Amino acid sequence: MAADPSHRFAGPADLHLHSNHSDGTEAPAEVMRQAHAYGVRTAALTDHDRTTGWDEAATAAGELNMTFIPGMELSAKHEWRSVHVLGYLFDPDDAALRVETDRIRGDRIGRAERIVRNISRDYDLHWDDVLAQTMLDATVGRPHIADALVARGIVRDRTEAFDGILHPREGYYEPHYAPDPLTAVRLITEAGGVAIIAHPVTSGRDRMMPVPFIEKLIAAGLGGFEIDHRENTAAGKKMLHEIAAKHDLIITGSSDYHGTGKPNRPGENTTSEDMVARLIDRATGSAPRYA
Numbered sequence: 001m002a003a004d005p006s007h008r009f010a011g012p013a014d015l016h017l018h019s020n021h022s023d024g025t026e027a028p029a030e031v032m033r034q035a036h037a038y039g040v041r042t043a044a045l046t047d048h049d050r051t052t053g054w055d056e057a058a059t060a061a062g063e064l065n066m067t068f069i070p071g072m073e074l075s076a077k078h079e080w081r082s083v084h085v086l087g088y089l090f091d092p093d094d095a096a097l098r099v100e101t102d103r104i105r106g107d108r109i110g111r112a113e114r115i116v117r118n119i120s121r122d123y124d125l126h127w128d129d130v131l132a133q134t135m136l137d138a139t140v141g142r143p144h145i146a147d148a149l150v151a152r153g154i155v156r157d158r159t160e161a162f163d164g165i166l167h168p169r170e171g172y173y174e175p176h177y178a179p180d181p182l183t184a185v186r187l188i189t190e191a192g193g194v195a196i197i198a199h200p201v202t203s204g205r206d207r208m209m210p211v212p213f214i215e216k217l218i219a220a221g222l223g224g225f226e227i228d229h230r231e232n233t234a235a236g237k238k239m240l241h242e243i244a245a246k247h248d249l250i251i252t253g254s255s256d257y258h259g260t261g262k263p264n265r266p267g268e269n270t271t272s273e274d275m276v277a278r279l280i281d282r283a284t285g286s287a288p289r290y291a
Contacts, residue, residue: 010041016254023143025259028053029060044069089283090193111176189221192285201236228253
């Protein structure tokens with residue numbers, strides 16, 4: 001469903017925020033209130049592999065005279081790289097997309113259980129400790145294990161957990177299922193949405209998807225890149241700007257807010273009004289919810 005052109009969204013726009021429906025620490029309504037308090041006036045809820053927080057977030061955004069952009073962060077994997085694909089304004093009832101997100105979330109639970117079983121060999125941590133940190137039916141992930149480690153007094157905070165016990169070098173890590181990025185982009189696009197690669201250049205050329213593969217994603221319908229993000233490198237951002245200019249892609253900026261789970265704050269990076277407009281105009285799966 002295309003956006004109503006008679007409406008105008010408000011700025012500034014932060015298009016990457018998480019709630020406790022995935023790995024954030026706050027309810028969707030509180031995420032919108034925090035975003036508003038930091039000056040954000042257009043916000044997207046982008047929980048991992050699920051859309052269950054949309055209605056609550058949209059209601060809260062409306063009460064705050066904000067524009068709400070429905071979104072999701074879809075897990076993907078290219079070779080050994082974890083790739084996150086932000087999807088905006090897609091049809092949440094699209095059958096193919098729902099099958100894939102159900103599969104991802106189901107495997108995340110099994111993976112989390114395997115990680116906890118590995119950790120429990122050396123530390124006093126159990127699956128019930130993780131469930132105590134997880135909202136009912138939330139997408140369970142390593143951040144919840146980190147919160148359980150904090151609650152048990154094993155580490156001080158999520159950062160220490162990810163730098164230590166949950167780092168792959170420590171030997172407790174387990175992989176989880178995720179589709180390849182081409183599949184992720186096609187699923188979002190075929191559901192009427194716009195696909196944007198989240199924080200694509202976080203630490204060096206070796207971690208970035210090769211440019212020829214990025215070109216394949218663009219040919220498959222990729223809408224653009226999240227370039228203004230605190231974890232992207234300066235050199236990486238320069239290269240992505242060049243690719244985006246060559247292909248006339250959408251460029252976004254976002255906070256990747258997780259409540260108290262990360263130091264990121266709403267509005268620390270934002271998306272320009274013309275880029276938000278392009279994103280809205282391109283989507284056909286669902287519409288923004290205006291104040």
